[in-house]
Amino acid sequence: MSSGRRSSRTRRAGSSSLSSSTSRSISEDQISELLSKLQALLPESQARNGGAHRGSAARVLQDTCSYIRSLHQEVDNLSETLAELLASADVTSDQAAVIRSLLM
Amino acid sequence: MPSSASADAEGARSKRKRGSSAACASDGSDQQGPSSHWLTPRAQQAYSSKLLQALRLVRGGTGTPTCSASAPAVRDAAYRALAVAARGRSRWSRAILARSRRRRALLRARRPPPPTPRHRQRRHQQQQDERPAGGLAGRAKVLARLVPGCRSLSLPALLAEVSDYVAALEMQVRAMGQLTHDLASSSSAPTTASTMIAPP
Numbered sequence: 001m002s003s004g005r006r007s008s009r010t011r012r013a014g015s016s017s018l019s020s021s022t023s024r025s026i027s028e029d030q031i032s033e034l035l036s037k038l039q040a041l042l043p044e045s046q047a048r049n050g051g052a053h054r055g056s057a058a059r060v061l062q063d064t065c066s067y068i069r070s071l072h073q074e075v076d077n078l079s080e081t082l083a084e085l086l087a088s089a090d091v092t093s094d095q096a097a098v099i100r101s102l103l104m
Numbered sequence: 105m106p107s108s109a110s111a112d113a114e115g116a117r118s119k120r121k122r123g124s125s126a127a128c129a130s131d132g133s134d135q136q137g138p139s140s141h142w143l144t145p146r147a148q149q150a151y152s153s154k155l156l157q158a159l160r161l162v163r164g165g166t167g168t169p170t171c172s173a174s175a176p177a178v179r180d181a182a183y184r185a186l187a188v189a190a191r192g193r194s195r196w197s198r199a200i201l202a203r204s205r206r207r208r209a210l211l212r213a214r215r216p217p218p219p220t221p222r223h224r225q226r227r228h229q230q231q232q233d234e235r236p237a238g239g240l241a242g243r244a245k246v247l248a249r250l251v252p253g254c255r256s257l258s259l260p261a262l263l264a265e266v267s268d269y270v271a272a273l274e275m276q277v278r279a280m281g282q283l284t285h286d287l288a289s290s291s292s293a294p295t296t297a298s299t300m301i302a303p304p
Contacts, residue, residue: 023296034263036267041270064266068250073272078280079179085287086159086178 033061042067142271147189152279154185180204186276195261196269199253 040059110172141147158181184204189196244262248255251269 027258030260031263034260034267038263038267038270041267041274042282058240058243061240061247064270065243065250068247068266068270068273071270071277072250075182075273075280076179076279078277078284079182080175081284082159082280082287083178084177093186097237 031057038064140271142268142275148275148279151185151189151245151275152283154188155182155283158185160183182276182280186272190268190272194268195254195257195265196252203252 035057039056042060042063159178162177162181187197187200187204192198232239244259244274245255247266248257248262251262251266254265257265
C-alpha cells in the first residue's frame with residue numbers, strides 16, 4: 001500500500017512538472033487571473049492593493065494561508081459550540097421543525 | 105437518509121475524473137461557476153439541511169449521547185456535508201469524501217477508532233513550522249497542505265481549487281453560525297424561537 005502510494009505520488013509529480021513545462025506562457029496568464037480572483041475573496045488583501053507583482057503574488061498566497069487557517073479555526077469553534085448545544089439540550093422533533101421552518 | 109447518502113456518493117463516484125493537465129484545465133474552467141455558486145442563499149440553505157441530517161446521524165449513530173455530541177464528530181460531519189454539497193466537482197471535496205470512507209472502513213474492520221484528526225492537524229502544523237516558506241513555490245506548498253487532496257497539484261490548478269475551497273469555507277462558517285444561533289435561541293426560549301423570523 002505505502003509503496004503504491006509513493007509511486008502514484010511520484011507519477012503525479014512528474015505529470016504536473018511536464019504540464020507546467022509544456023505550457024509556461026499560458027500557465028502564467030492563468031496564474032495571474034486566478035491570483036486576482038483569489039485576492040478578491042480575501043478581505044485583508046483588498047486593502048493592500050498596489051505593490052510589486054512578485055511581492056503581491058507571494059503576499060496573496062501568504063494571506064490565503066492565514067485566511068484558510070482562520071476559517072478552519074472558526075469551524076472548530078463553531079463545532080465545539082454546536083456539540084455543547086446538542087449535548088446540553090436534546091433537540092426534540094418540535095425544535096427540529098422550528099429549525100426547519102427557520103432555515104427554509 | 106442512507107439511500108440519499110448513497111445516491112450522493114454514487115453521484116460523486118460517477119463524476120470522478122482522473123487525468124493529466126487537460127483534466128486540470130477543465131476543472132479550472134468548471135470551477136468559475138462553483139465559486140460564485142457558494143454565495144447564493146440556496147446553497148447555504150441546502151448545506152444547512154444536509155448538516156442537520158448529518159448531525160442527526162452522528163447523534164443516532166453512537167449510543168452514548170456524550171460521545172455522539174463530541175466536537176470532532178460535529179466538525180467531521182460539517183466537512184462531510186460541505187463535500188457532499190460540492191457534489192464531487194472539486195478535488196478537495198472528493199478528498200474529504202474519500203477520507204471519510206477510509207475511516208468508515210477502518211471502523212468496520214477494527215473496533216478501536218483511528219487517531220483523532222486533531223493529531224493529524226498538529227503534525228501538519230509541526231511540518232509547516234519546520235519548513236519556513238521561502239519564495240512563491242514554498243508558500244504554494246504550504247497552501248497546498250491546507251486544502252484537502254491538493255498537495256500534488258500544479259500552481260494554476262491549486263489556485264482554482266483554493267478559490268472554490270475558500271468560498272465554500274466562508275459559506276460553511278455562515279451556515280454553522282446561523283445554525284448555532286437558532287439552536288441556542290430554541291433551547292433557551294422556545295416561545296421566542298417560534299415567533300422569530302428567519303433572517304435573510
